[in-house]
Amino acid sequence: MGSGQGISGFKVGILDNDELTLMVLSHCLETSLPATVWCATLGSKAIAMCRDDATRPDILLADMSLNDMSGDSCIAEIRESGVRIPILAITSFPLHVYAALAAEAGAQGIVPKRSLAVIRSAVTTLLSGGIWASSIEDVEFHTADNALAHKMNPLTGDDKRRALSSREVEVITLFARGYTTEQISTELDVSMNTVKTYTNRIFDKLGAHTRSQAVALWLAEQ
The missing domain is CATH 1.10.10.10 (Winged helix-like DNA-binding domain superfamily/Winged helix DNA-binding domain)
Incomplete structure (x- = not known):
């Protein structure tokens, strides 16, 4: 899986500690957007790649349950580094378990891993500058610009x-x-x-x- 620009110009980063999930999601996005994809299994690796101009994706999909850190900590570190890209949280747990954590950390939405159609739709929405609205009560996601401003100017x-x-x-x-x-x-x-x-x-x-x-x-x- 490459890290250069795809036909549509989209570069997608996927962070997940499960190799099978990475394989399925990368294939789905590479063939449906189309886009080029890089994958990481560690939050620290994804943070470094998002900070680097050469490897920074246009959007990051971040699992909320990782081996080396929590997903929300990873998202927050990326935001606190001044990185403006949209971030979509993904999880195999019920959405209400992590929705508030993802929103507070600076993500633009959260979706279930099992629904590839929803993931594709959410990615397209976020790449257009929008948010993936939460159905969880009192959980509100913000655009990448607003999430970054909140982290940089608390x-x-x-x-x-x-x-x-x-x-x-x-x-x-x-x-x-x-x-x-x-x-x-x-x-x-x-x-x-x-x-x-x-x-x-x-x-x-x-x-x-x-x-x-x-x-x-x-x-x-x-």
Whole structure:
């Protein structure tokens, strides 16, 4: 699989720790776009290739479950390097498990690995500058430009406090009532990973390190 320009000018990077998945996806995209494809099994390798002008793809498909790092950490590192390319998260798990993590890291959508037709459609949409809208409640993806701007110019101080989303307010309200992560997951009908993502966002926005500190800071703002 080459790393040069294809007939359509598209260069696609695929990051996945499963060789069979890489083979199937690369064949699908090379024959349907058409495009040239490079593959990586390690997040560190994909990060290096996305940072390098010579190997940077026009779009990256990134598995959310890797051997050397988490998929969201890989996506976030690429964004924090100032790389503007669209990134499509892929997963074999139910989408709600990783959707919030992918959006927060800077991806433009998340799709199931098993649906090649959906992957093709999502790739085409992202290459056109769009996003692959999430069907998961309170998970919102942004364009590559906006995702990059968010990573390079994060909110600070009072702006962060005012930026708590409606779902984050629900989570911190349940914190204040003494709910555990598992109880919040059940109450809001979301995965525990999603609750942890909201928790990390709340901590970051409020400048807190513990739940009790976050609740105290939040209540002080009311």
